[in-house]
Each structure stands twice: as structure tokens, then as C-alpha cells.
Amino acid sequence: MKLACPISQFRVAPDKSVKLKKTATKIDPLYTSDDDYESKLASYREEIAHWQSILYAGQQESVLLIFQGMDSAGKGGAIRHVMSGINPQGCQVHSFGRPSEEELAHDYLWRCLLRLPRRGMIGIFDRSYYEEVLVVRVKPEVLAGQNLPADLVKHKNFWKDRFHDIRQHEAYLHRNGTKIIKFFLHVSADEQRERLLARIDDPEKNWKFRLGDLDCRSHWADFQKAYQDCLEQTSTTESPWYIVPADDKRNARLIISQIILQNMQKMELQLPSASPALIQDLATARKLLQDEVAER
Numbered sequence: 001m002k003l004a005c006p007i008s009q010f011r012v013a014p015d016k017s018v019k020l021k022k023t024a025t026k027i028d029p030l031y032t033s034d035d036d037y038e039s040k041l042a043s044y045r046e047e048i049a050h051w052q053s054i055l056y057a058g059q060q061e062s063v064l065l066i067f068q069g070m071d072s073a074g075k076g077g078a079i080r081h082v083m084s085g086i087n088p089q090g091c092q093v094h095s096f097g098r099p100s101e102e103e104l105a106h107d108y109l110w111r112c113l114l115r116l117p118r119r120g121m122i123g124i125f126d127r128s129y130y131e132e133v134l135v136v137r138v139k140p141e142v143l144a145g146q147n148l149p150a151d152l153v154k155h156k157n158f159w160k161d162r163f164h165d166i167r168q169h170e171a172y173l174h175r176n177g178t179k180i181i182k183f184f185l186h187v188s189a190d191e192q193r194e195r196l197l198a199r200i201d202d203p204e205k206n207w208k209f210r211l212g213d214l215d216c217r218s219h220w221a222d223f224q225k226a227y228q229d230c231l232e233q234t235s236t237t238e239s240p241w242y243i244v245p246a247d248d249k250r251n252a253r254l255i256i257s258q259i260i261l262q263n264m265q266k267m268e269l270q271l272p273s274a275s276p277a278l279i280q281d282l283a284t285a286r287k288l289l290q291d292e293v294a295e296r
């Protein structure tokens with residue numbers, strides 16, 4: 001399928017410096033009308049579903065999609081709209097909120113490791129271990145609540161080491177057949193303000209509102225700085241970050257679909273070929289089924 005835009009423009013090249021202030025939160029739409037948007041999204045979804053069924057049949061590789069962004073950046077909506085055509089048996093979504101007591105009693109990767117996709121599956125993380133270098137970094141009280149030994153927290157390389165751990169963890173997963181694709185949904189502060197107001201004003205959206213969202217908003221610059229560092233430190237050739245302009249939700253969904261699609265196309269997935277034993281079993285089964293009719 002011909003894709004509408006080169007996705008490389010959104011990929012964070014390893015070791016490249018990232019300037020979020022200078023990175024677009026909005027670009028020209030990839031659709032020309034409501035109908036055009038719906039039909040483009042539908043065709044991308046169909047093709048993602050096609051590759052997903054081959055991934056599932058192969059039972060060798062897995063795909064992990066990680067979504068990060070400020071509150072109301074559109075993570076949940078993107079996951080719903082882009083993945084809705086996928087066979088639910090082959091796809092699992094997990095949202096990571098504030099850690100529970102049990103989760104805090106373990107190392108920070110633990111709860112995410114438990115949710116990694118099996119071979120053949122697409123796993124989707126709505127937030128992830130990346131929160132550990134984002135909200136945990138921006139808000140000292142969150143770090144203080146993690147019960148880490150004081151000398152470790154004070155270490156001058158504390159954050160640098162966390163980035164190193166995450167890179168190693170992802171490299172390990174890559175060597176185990178997991179393709180990781182990471183999306184930062186980049187919204188402007190103005191757009192977030194509009195969306196938070198909509199959550200307050202629209203009764204159907206009230207349930208999404210948390211007062212804590214305003215607290216995070218009040219640390220906007222610190223979060224952007226933390227995201228910047230994170231994108232620079234953890235985008236690798238094997239497990240790249242993509243910065244998705246997210247002020248236009250529909251455009252963001254088209255971009256995300258294309259990124260998933262191109263990455264899955266590159267995996268060169270193939271239906272497994274039947275082994276000699278299976279070919280033998282198929283012949284036996286055919287004979288048994290055909291004999292049923294003959295015996296009637």
C-alpha cells in the first residue's frame with residue numbers, strides 16, 4: 001500500500017538532540033475531508049490487521065507499542081481508533097497509572113515485564129516504564145515514595161543510569177524477537193487547555209478529568225524538558241521513538257497507523273510453512289473426513 005507521508009520525518013534519530021519547542025504539534029492534514037479521513041484510517045487498519053494475523057500465525061515475534069504524552073494528548077483515543085480492527089485475541093492493551101503498593105514493593109520495570117506481549121501478540125502500553133524518567137523525575141515526592149535506598153537516589157548518575165537500564169532492557173527484548181515502537185504524542189499547552197476545559201464542560205467527558213492533571217500542567221516546562229531528555233537518550237535504531245504532532249487528533253491517528261504499518265511491513269512477516277509432519281497430518285485428516293461421507 002502506498003503511504004501518504006514519509007514516517008522518517010517523525011522518527012528521533014539515535015543521538016540526535018531534540019528541541020520540543022521547535023518540533024511541530026500540528027502539520028498539514030493528511031486527509032482532505034471527513035470521508036477521506038475515515039476511508040484512509042479504515043484501509044490502514046485493515047492492513048495492520050492483515051499483518052497482525054500473520055504475526056499471530058507465526059508465534060515467533062511480538063510487537064510492543066508504547067504511547068506516552070501529557071494528559072489529554074490523545075493516547076487512549078489513538079489506541080482505540082487505530083487498533084479497533086485488530087483481532088482482540090492477538091492484541092492486549094495495558095494502562096499504567098500510579099503504582100500500587102505491591103508494584104512499589106518491586107523494581108520499576110517489574111509491573112511492565114508482567115504485561116509484555118507473548119510471541120505472536122501485539123502489546124500496547126498506555127504509559128509505561130517511561131513514567132519513571134518523566135513524572136518520577138519531575139515530581140520529587142513521587143520518587144521519595146518509591147522506598148529506594150537513599151544512597152542510590154543521591155547518586156550523581158541516577159537518571160543517566162535509568163536511561164541506560166531502559167536501553168538495555170529494550171535491546172534485550174529486541175534480541176528476543178520483540179519489535180518496540182514508541183510514540184510521543186506532542187500537544188501544545190494551548191491545545192491541552194482546550195481539551196481539559198472540554199473535560200470539565202462536557203458531562204460525557206467529566207470522567208476523564210483528574211485534578212492532578214492541572215498539577216502536571218503547572219509543571220509543563222519541566223515535563224517537556226524531561227520528555228526531551230528521554231527521547232534523546234532512549235531512541236535507538238531497533239526501538240525508535242516517533243514524535244507525533246498531536247494537536248489534530250485525526251491527523252495523529254493517521255500518522256500513528258502509518259508508522260505501525262511501515263514497521264510491520266519491514267518485519268517481513270510470513271505465514272509459517274507447513275512442516276512435513278503437518279503435511280502428513282493434513283492428508284490423514286482429509287482422508288478421514290472424506291471417508292465419513294463414503295460411509296454414510
Ligand code: AMP
Pocket residue numbers: 071095096097098099127128131132135136142212
Ligand atoms: P491516566 O493515564 O490519565 O490514567 O493517568 C495516570 C497517572 O498515573 C498519570 O498522572 C501518570 O503520571 C501517573 N503514573 C503513571 N506511572 C506512574 C509512576 N510510575 N509513578 C507515579 N505516577 C505514575
Ligand code: MG
Pocket residue numbers: 071072208210213
Ligand atoms: Mg488522565
